[in-house]
Amino acid sequence: MDTYKITNSEIVELKQTMGFRVTDVHWSELVKSHPDGCTNTDMVEFVKKWMDPPYKVDGDLDAYLEKILKSFVNFVRG
Numbered sequence: 001m002d003t004y005k006i007t008n009s010e011i012v013e014l015k016q017t018m019g020f021r022v023t024d025v026h027w028s029e030l031v032k033s034h035p036d037g038c039t040n041t042d043m044v045e046f047v048k049k050w051m052d053p054p055y056k057v058d059g060d061l062d063a064y065l066e067k068i069l070k071s072f073v074n075f076v077r078g
Contacts, residue, residue: 003039003040003041004039004073005037005039006037006038006042006043007037008031008034008035008036010037010073010076010077011030011031011034011037011038011043012031014043014069014073014076017068017072018043018047018068018069018072019047021051021052021053021054022046022050022052026046030046040073044065044066044069047065048061048062048065
């Protein structure tokens with residue numbers, strides 16, 4: 001998986017897509033604790049840690065979440 005940067009403002013926008021299974025409290029903590037953004041790997045690990053209910057995926061959960069993240073980041077960046 002290639003690593004790329006997600007800005008803090010993108011983290012905020014991604015709440016509705018990547019973070020819809022993560023509580024507002026946890027997402028707000030992510031935004032506050034990463035003022036300079038994070039990597040895609042950090043984002044996938046965060047979502048895996050806090051998602052409720054968990055994703056039910058046949059296969060590689062990391063690859064599945066990365067595919068979703070990349071699609072939404074590309075959308076946000078226009």
